[in-house]
Amino acid sequence: MARVLGPDGRPVDTVTLRSEIAGAKIATVRSPLSSYPADGLEPVRLANILREADAGHPVRQLELYEAIEERDPHYIGVLGTRRRSVSQIPITIEAASDSPEDEARAQMVRDWLARDELTEEVFDILDCIGKGYSFTEIIWDTSEGQWMPAKLERRDPRWFRFDPLTLQEPMLITQSLAEEPLPWGKFIFATIAAKSGLTLRSGLTRVAAWGYMYKMFTQKDWAIFTQNYGQPIRVGRFSPQATEEQQETLYRAVANIAGDCGAIIPEDMRIDFVESGNIGAAAGLYKERADWLDQQISKAVLGQTATTDAVVGGLGSGKEHRAVQKDIETADAKALAAILNRDLIRPWMQLNFGPLKRYPRLKIEQPEQEDLKAMAEAIVPLIDRGLEVEQATIMGKFGLPEPKPGAKLLRPQSGPAASPLESPPPAPLNGQRAVFERSAPPAGITAALQAEGASAAQPREGANDAPAALADRVAIEAQAPMEAMLGQIEAMLEASGSLEEFRAMLLAAFPKLDSGPLAGVLAQALTLANATGRADVGAENG
Incomplete structure (x- = not known):
């Protein structure tokens, strides 16, 4: 080597x-x-x-x-x-x-x-x-x-x-x-x-060594306190006439009754149990001191106490x-x-x-945890407003695999059927899905369109000449393109939260509005108007 x-x-x-x-x-x-x-x-x-x-x-x-x-x-x-x-x-x-x-x-x-x-x-x-x-x-x-x-x-x-x-x-x-x-x-x-x-x-x-040492002292004192005051003090009483042997019997009974919980003494002897009145408060001091020392160690090791010690009313939230x-x-x-x-x-x-x-x-290092819910809530409106995002990117964010050929796919539920008086969904912009979901137009606009369509569908009184018939026909043909454009604009209005936002949306979408059918109808109308004008001038000069 x-x-x-x-x-x-x-x-x-x-x-x-x-x-x-x-x-x-x-x-x-x-x-x-x-x-x-x-x-x-x-x-x-x-x-x-x-x-x-x-x-x-x-x-x-x-x-x-x-x-x-x-x-x-x-x-x-x-x-x-x-x-x-x-x-x-x-x-x-x-x-x-x-x-x-x-x-x-x-x-x-x-x-x-x-x-x-x-x-x-x-x-x-x-x-x-x-x-x-x-x-x-x-x-x-x-x-x-x-x-x-x-x-x-x-x-x-x-x-x-x-x-x-x-x-x-x-x-x-x-x-x-x-x-x-x-x-x-x-x-x-x-x-x-x-x-x-x-x-x-x-x-x-x-x-931690100092906190450990002081906590050991506290625990030792706590154990001695519990041993001495965790159960009543036994006091044996004997009469002045008690012999030395009787006194020793009484002492053995007092000494053994703590662990054995039972003793036999002569009938003329008595054992009293004396309890301390502040045992709970005194015992709490030892626990508080031991807990406080543990909290200091938690701060030294983890920088905080919320994930290790349940402190009621502690400063800062668990998230912090x-x-x-x-x-x-x-x-x-x-x-x-x-x-x-x-x-x-x-x-x-x-x-x-x-x-x-x-x-x-x-x-x-820990991989960054993205808030997928927040991302979805933020990006869906942007996609609806024309933002182009690659599908593989979104699927990768959510950890979703590409669909296999022939797989059964989940699809969005279809909405309620549109009313005959409502205009059709707006045409897709730039080859993408529709920019906005079509919602029902306001009642005033719908009524106006309905009235306009009804009036346009009926021949005007006295309109028996060719120009009048052509004008009626142009009005009828202009209704559908007008409704399509108005439908897109109304959808923008419904989706916007303010006039400023609606203005920005309208300016952004205006170049992409499908105005071809309406432009054709308007061209026919202009041609008709020109021809009608020429016919009227010829009739007056003739």
């Missing part, structure tokens, strides 16, 4: 790349066993653990983080929500260019991303959200003559350090306890900081709170995509094809 050069131009140790170098093993420096610094946690101890991490020794801090995630249901719930929301976002690959070579490289990455294990691998990489950073070892496969990531293995961050000078560059602890820089192309080093500053201090769990969570999700997705492009995609391409000018680009 040809020698592989790293980004610094130096040869890469391919033996190291092919080996699994950071696996766990008991009785070694990378032991999976850990201590439990969260046991007996109190403010001074917590502060010492955090200061120790700030000095470059984060082992106890990382072990504390693990314990907090294991013991605090609320924290693991909101942190898991944030990690899983990103790990399930679709991942896409953009080719570096339209060339066949770049498209083939992008397709190679797409095929690899189709693995079922990817979601869990991404979830493990996002462990950096809580701890501030995470390490994932790339297990390379070269069995088919090319470099392919076989799997992405999470590695315990306790097995890594940061260089002692800057506390920024990650280092791998070897079996000899030496600290070495991470081999190029071997690890995904992920950092998604909750705050700016040192990586060791940038995790969300560092913020979800928008805040969406912003955080988008930021996490962009940060993770940049990390994977840097530590996985680029080394992968360089191992197979050498240095490239441009590389396939991995993107993690």
